[in-house]
Amino acid sequence: MTEYRRILLDGYPVQVVRRGEELIAPDGRVVAISDAHHLPPAEPTKIIAVHLNYDSRTKEFMTKLPPAPTYFMKPVTALNSHNGAVVRPDGCKWLNYEGEIVIVIGKTCRNISPEEAGDYIAGYSVGNDFGLHDFRDTDAGSMLRVKGSDTLAPVGPGLVTDWDFRNKTIRTYVNGEVRQEDNTDNMEWNMHYLVADIARTITLLPGDMLYSGTPANSRPVFPGDVVEVEVEGLGRLTNRIVVGPTGIRADVGAQPTESEEVISTALGGDWEFRGIRTPSKDLYPSTVEEK
Numbered sequence: 001m002t003e004y005r006r007i008l009l010d011g012y013p014v015q016v017v018r019r020g021e022e023l024i025a026p027d028g029r030v031v032a033i034s035d036a037h038h039l040p041p042a043e044p045t046k047i048i049a050v051h052l053n054y055d056s057r058t059k060e061f062m063t064k065l066p067p068a069p070t071y072f073m074k075p076v077t078a079l080n081s082h083n084g085a086v087v088r089p090d091g092c093k094w095l096n097y098e099g100e101i102v103i104v105i106g107k108t109c110r111n112i113s114p115e116e117a118g119d120y121i122a123g124y125s126v127g128n129d130f131g132l133h134d135f136r137d138t139d140a141g142s143m144l145r146v147k148g149s150d151t152l153a154p155v156g157p158g159l160v161t162d163w164d165f166r167n168k169t170i171r172t173y174v175n176g177e178v179r180q181e182d183n184t185d186n187m188e189w190n191m192h193y194l195v196a197d198i199a200r201t202i203t204l205l206p207g208d209m210l211y212s213g214t215p216a217n218s219r220p221v222f223p224g225d226v227v228e229v230e231v232e233g234l235g236r237l238t239n240r241i242v243v244g245p246t247g248i249r250a251d252v253g254a255q256p257t258e259s260e261e262v263i264s265t266a267l268g269g270d271w272e273f274r275g276i277r278t279p280s281k282d283l284y285p286s287t288v289e290e291k
Contacts, residue, residue: 001233002161003018004159004160004161005017007037007038009031013039014026018158021034040079040080040155041155041159042206042207043207044104045076045208046076046204047073047074047079047211048073048074048198048210048211049147050071050189050194050212051069052213053069054182054186054213057216060216060217060268063269069189072143072147073148075144077150079155080152081155082157082239083239083240084239086227086241087242087244089132089243090244090245090246090248092248093256093258095130095131095241096220096266097227098128098131099127099128099170101124101125101168102209103121103191104122104208106121106122107122108120108204108205111199112199114190114195117191117192120195121192122161122207124159124163124165125156125159125160125237126231126237127155127229128239133262137261140261155237163234165190167185168231171230172229173227173229175225176226182216187212187213191210191212194212220266220267222241224241224242
């Protein structure tokens with residue numbers, strides 16, 4: 001396996017190769033990982049995500065998987081990087097993490113079989129499919145603002161080639177505590193199937209990204225929280241939650257809501273509505289007081 005990363009090196013985006021705790025540029029310059037300014041590991045033309053895939057998540061929502069995967073898209077403007085700040089707009093409350101594995105396409109891909117899909121995959125990375133559930137009532141069909149608001153698609157730290165996705169552990173940490181844990185063998189549809197399924201009707205281009213689903217226990221996080229997603233063999237993606245400097249404009253469009261569906265989804269889908277109007281700090285502790 002080889003791990004590539006994209007960093008800013010003296011203000012210029014450069015692809016580097018990881019060697020231990022150092023990153024090696026094509027011209028020989030060496031940067032310590034701890035000193036690197038990371039960029040997303042690829043430049044996609046589109047970001048696609050599957051709704052449900054892990055058995056634990058399906059059971060949590062007390063539902064059944066459809067006969068085939070269903071998807072939504074995240075705008076490329078949502079793309080974020082390792083150590084990037086994830087912005088929860090001022091006035092919103094229901095920002096959830098979703099640790100995932102991201103498939104990165106390596107060459108133009110259209111109308112292929114699952115058995116051929118591996119030849120079209122450049123490698124894999126770690127992702128966090130953050131969701132701003134305050135907009136679930138208005139964007140439930142498209143998930144546009146729920147999953148597509150700026151900064152809600154961190155990917156990184158690197159791109160790992162020749163990684164075998166079978167029987168790998170995925171974990172999400174909040175302030176050092178494990179909140180999600182599962183194994184890729186518990187996915188209904190594997191990486192090759194997802195790529196082939198999308199490529200039946202949509203041409204995938206080099207750099208395009210597919211988020212492959214999250215396990216159970218996606219929950220709200222708060223400003224100041226540090227969220228990390230770790231995948232066996234792919235590394236650990238780290239992001240900090242911050243409050244946006246401005247709120248959602250009130251003079252246009254639907255406003256953030258706290259309906260039964262919003263709260264139930266944010267708290268895992270299996271919660272009965274109990275009139276909860278703010279995320280409970282007892283259930284979801286944070287080292288930072290809610291603002």
